[in-house]
Amino acid sequence: MLLDVRDLRVEFRTRDGVAYAVNGVSYGVDAGETLAVLGESGSGKSVTAQAVMGILDTPPGRITGGRILFRGRDLLTLKEEERRRIRGAGMAMIFQDALSALNPVMTVGDQLGEMFVVHRGMSRKDARARAVELMDRVRIPAAAQRVRDYPHQFSGGMRQRIMIAMALALEPALIIADEPTTALDVTVQAQVMDLLAELQREYRMALILITHDLGVVADVADRIAVMYAGRIVESAPVHDIYRAPAHPYTRGLLDSVPRLDQKGRQLYAISGLPPNLTRIPPGCSFHPRCPLARDVCRTDDPPLYGVDDGRSSACHFWRECLHDRDH
Ligand SMILES: Nc1ncnc2c1ncn2[C@@H]1O[C@H](COP(=O)(O)OP(=O)(O)OP(=O)(O)O)[C@@H](O)[C@H]1O
Ligand code: SF4
Ligand SMILES: [Mg+2]
Numbered sequence: 497m498l499l500d501v502r503d504l505r506v507e508f509r510t511r512d513g514v515a516y517a518v519n520g521v522s523y524g525v526d527a528g529e530t531l532a533v534l535g536e537s538g539s540g541k542s543v544t545a546q547a548v549m550g551i552l553d554t555p556p557g558r559i560t561g562g563r564i565l566f567r568g569r570d571l572l573t574l575k576e577e578e579r580r581r582i583r584g585a586g587m588a589m590i591f592q593d594a595l596s597a598l599n600p601v602m603t604v605g606d607q608l609g610e611m612f613v614v615h616r617g618m619s620r621k622d623a624r625a626r627a628v629e630l631m632d633r634v635r636i637p638a639a640a641q642r643v644r645d646y647p648h649q650f651s652g653g654m655r656q657r658i659m660i661a662m663a664l665a666l667e668p669a670l671i672i673a674d675e676p677t678t679a680l681d682v683t684v685q686a687q688v689m690d691l692l693a694e695l696q697r698e699y700r701m702a703l704i705l706i707t708h709d710l711g712v713v714a715d716v717a718d719r720i721a722v723m724y725a726g727r728i729v730e731s732a733p734v735h736d737i738y739r740a741p742a743h744p745y746t747r748g749l750l751d752s753v754p755r756l757d758q759k760g761r762q763l764y765a766i767s768g769l770p771p772n773l774t775r776i777p778p779g780c781s782f783h784p785r786c787p788l789a790r791d792v793c794r795t796d797d798p799p800l801y802g803v804d805d806g807r808s809s810a811c812h813f814w815r816e817c818l819h820d821r822d823h
Pocket of ligand 2: 743744745780781782786788789790811812813814
């Protein structure tokens with residue numbers, strides 16, 4: 497396994513007390529594989545990714561447990577300098593908001609070129625040529641001229657392509673894309689997503705795609721990990737999840753997506769709100785919102801039960817969920 501996150505725990509000190517943002521997350525990706533990470537706002541998707549990338553805000557954040565194995569080495573034990581090297585050439589991240597991720601006072605050509613100068617020891621001239629190639633590769637029209645432009649001179653979709661180019665520059669084995677298209681118009685979203693998926697196949701990179709959007713997941717992901725209150729509550733090959741979710745929360749997420757084959761059907765919304773992370777409910781943290789909850793759910797925290805090959809669910813009643821297709 498290329499990346500193997502085991503039992504990761506992250507806390508934040510806040511004015512309200514300790515927020516338990518990540519509570520024993522385990523997930524992994526193989527080379528060339530795409531893992532989609534789903535879950536409502538605040539479920540710990542980004543914090544987990546930041547811990548993997550080594551860019552967590554510490555303080556207020558603190559990693560209190562777990563391991564992050566990349567090519568078998570635990571990143572949490574490495575020195576910052578080694579970590580930085582891996583961040584450049586081993587893994588890269590694409591953020592939601594390119595405008596704040598890119599340097600506003602540097603041309604995109606210089607920013608892209610800098611990757612080659614710093615990490616590959618290239619001359620400025622060669623680096624500039626590579627920058628143009630990359631911009632071509634992510635289909636930015638008139639790349640040879642546009643290398644001299646600044647980030648604010650590009651549209652949102654084009655900026656996102658530049659960020660993809662930055663992430664690809666050193667041909668990392670793993671890319672983490674955190675809501676890469678959320679800030680874009682719907683039509684542009686699809687183009688950027690298609691481009692990312694195409695490049696991932698071509699470069700055979702592993703991709704962790706963090707998203708709210710179950711619509712895009714079916715087309716691009718191999719596996720899905722669903723997060724709730726800082727935990728993985730279901731993890732499965734993508735087709736299994738679409739066929740029949742094994743966790744009521746996953747079912748709620750799926751049922752709240754409009755489907756072409758079920759026009760006119762009332763859309764379902766998961767009732768209630770995600771928990772306050774300083775006061776996560778005892779037992780199953782989803783129980784206050786769960787249509788299947790019963791007494792044991794209020795007291796006993798469900799472990800991740802093995803459902804099937806490569807599939808697990810943190811629900812005491814996963815069998816029921818799996819077989820009950822209409823709530
Ligand atoms: N810098 C921070 N300071 C304090 N708490 C934080 C900080 N960053 C994250 N948290 C806590 O961690 C929780 C999880 O945050 P995270 O950003 O991982 O959510 P997410 O699943 O990525 O949500 P979204 O879909 O909105 O991006 C937050 O609800 C918050 O309580
Ligand atoms: S363990 Fe209980 S509350 Fe939690 S998801 Fe399953 S049925 Fe719902
Ligand atoms: Mg996030």
